[in-house]
Amino acid sequence: MTVEEALDIQRTHAERWFLRLLPLLTFLTLTGVRWQRFGDIQVDFGQELAVAWQLLEGKRLYLDIAYFKGPFSPYFNAMLMMLFGVSLLLIARKEA
Numbered sequence: 701m702t703v704e705e706a707l708d709i710q711r712t713h714a715e716r717w718f719l720r721l722l723p724l725l726t727f728l729t730l731t732g733v734r735w736q737r738f739g740d741i742q743v744d745f746g747q748e749l750a751v752a753w754q755l756l757e758g759k760r761l762y763l764d765i766a767y768f769k770g771p772f773s774p775y776f777n778a779m780l781m782m783l784f785g786v787s788l789l790l791i792a793r794k795e796a
């Protein structure tokens with residue numbers, strides 16, 4: 701076996717490993733780039749955010765906003781938004 705043949709074998713072996721690791725590298729790169737830029741896939745808390753935001757805008761719970769749960773959570777979320785600003789991460793951390 702010549703040196704050129706040995707280098708070709710090593711290169712193809714390295715290429716095979718790279719192709720095996722490519723999906724993992726792609727996943728890790730996209731995870732790092734997009735971290736905390738999407739909502740939680742398991743929990744949909746958009747209504748919690750929207751209702752609290754509407755309360756901050758001056759609407760009244762049950763009269764102006766159709767809401768079928770108790771009043772504590774929306775008013776508590778609105779208070780947090782009033783103190784710390786409107787943020788999806790604020791509600792997400794409180795819900796976790």
